Amino acid sequence: MDRATAPELEKIIVNDNDGGTKETPKHKAYSEVSSSNTPFWRQAFIASGSFMLSFSAGATAGISAILIPQLQSGHNKYSTEMVSWLAAIASLALVFGNMISGYLMEKLGRRSSQILLSVFYIAGWTIIGFAGHINLILLGRFITGFCQGWLGPLGPVFVGEISSPAYRGLFLAGLSLSIASGVFMSHLFGTYLHWSHASLLCGAFPLLGCIILYFAPESPAWLASKNQIERCVKSFQWYRGNNPAMKLELEKMIADQTKKKEEKSKIKTLTENIKKPEFWKPLCIMIVFFIVTQLSGINVICAYTTDIMEVLIGTDKNKYAAMLATDILRVIALITACIALRKVGRRPLAIFSGVFTTVALICLAIYLYLVKLRVIRHISPFVSLGLMAIYVFVSNLGISLLPWNMVGELFATETKGLGSGISVMMTSVSYFATIKTAPAMFQGLGHHGTYLFYGTSTLLGTIFLYFYLPETRNKTLLQIAEEFRYNDKSKSKELSNLTTA
Secondary structure (H helix, E strand, O other): OOOOOHHHHHHHHOEOOOOOEOOEOOEOOHHHOOOOOOHHHHHHHHHHHHHHHHHHHHHHHHOHHHHHHHHHOOOOOOOHHHHHHHHHHHHHHHHHHHHHHHHHHHHOOHHHHHHHHHHHHHHHHHHHHOOOOHHHHHHHHHHHHHHHHHHHHHHHHHHHHHOOHHHHHHHHHHHHHHHHHHHHHHHHHHHHOOHHHHHHHHOHHHHHHHHHHHOOOOOHHHHHHOOOHHHHHHHHHHHHOOOHHHHHHHHHHHHHHOOOOOOOOHHHHHHHHOOOHHHHHHHHHHHHHHHHHHHOOHHHHHHOHHHHHHHHHOOOOOHHHHHHHHHHHHHHHHHHHHHHHHHOOHHHHHHHHHHHHHHHHHHHHHHHHHHHOOOOOOOOHHHHHHHHHHHHHHHHHOOOOHHHHHOOOOOOHHHHHHHHHHHHHHHHHHHHHHHHHHHHHHHHOHHHHHHHHHHHHHHHHHHHHHHHOOOOOOOOHHHHHHHHHHOOHHHHHHHHHHHHO
16 A cells, blocks of 8 residues: 655655656656646546446436337336336435445545446446346346446545536536436437437447546545555646645645544444534535435426426427427536536525425416316416426526535545435435326326425425525535534635635
8 A cells, every 4th residue: 555654745745846746756756647738627538437427327317208108109008006117216226326335435446436337337228228028127227227326426426526626516517417418318319219229329328438437547535545645646636736725635635534544334434423513414414405306306307208298288299399308408407507606606506496496396386286277278388388497497507406516525535425325325215206106196196286295395495405505616625524513614714715816
């Protein structure tokens, strides 16, 4: 294992007048681990590997919207229960993926865990593509859902650890943008191709991600936690450069991590950290935030898009066009969010999104109820689809995006795997519950009652976020942890001044 003493570490990270590092007997020159590209482009290239895996996660969520109608259009007619399992079995598998994600990211490393994940993802899509029976489709859906859960905490943690504070919000938002793009691509493939061919094309996303991540350095934070100091410094300099703010963050990260034991069980880590405010505060916030995201119903729209569009239009004509238009709107909303996060910050965007998501859902519920009572004689696609469009757009500006963005930011490095695993596991449970119960809710409560339930849930969650959600924009991971620990922003003032300089 690579270890370095304090004097040796000082030699490793000392700057010369040109911004590089001097040659030392203990470490190769910085020019040998750097490239002519800026840190932004190096971070963007490696993050794109995680984006490809997130494309596959989005395709996993969206493929049921075209898989179910194609299967139902043949001679086989499946019950409501079977239809719900085709959509929900992937979300059930999420829970099991979450269970191993934290352990594997700590044991194997962030990069290696993603490479192994991509192999399983490719296998799952291949099984679906060549499936000749409904049971094989369910098996493939379970495997891809398992990978989706595995990726849930892993992707944001890796991207958050390799990103500079100035770019972190953009790259983390890119994960959600990739998921939305994956939903769109799966719907697009399924609109024009047989579901088996669409599934095989979806398998190309994790293959490309695996190739990119194969060339990536490991996360410097993980290397520091394993006391592999020389590899950590190389990796950090490759990803982040060598300016004074980054040098200070590197020094503090190494000093903090080398004080801790290298291997701890989850139970021991939980026992040691459960009373620490830098662990339990972000854990509570993220659990609530993730549950609010699922109870807003945004993933129900992805899973049952064609059926929902048929109700909102009043006919089965043009439902696929409406589905693709909704997907495009979702992508536009997330692109807008990526830009907004650079200027507005997390907290204002979350509150804005929560309020207007609530308004759109409740207005849609009232409108559909008036149609049911015959107060409004005929449903107007202009009104119903307009309200749905507002809902999709504003929810993806914050409620759908930010939990995945912030789970890579709020937890301290030593509890990041455990904290993100627990919080994402909770979203997996609520994800499965919403997807599995949606067909029964649509039948029992009607579409108006279901949207009213989602709107009320979003309202309650937004109130909680208003009081407890912190701002993390332009803050280092160390600053965020210190603010939770001391509940005092002045503790990280020195880091803040250097970062914004």
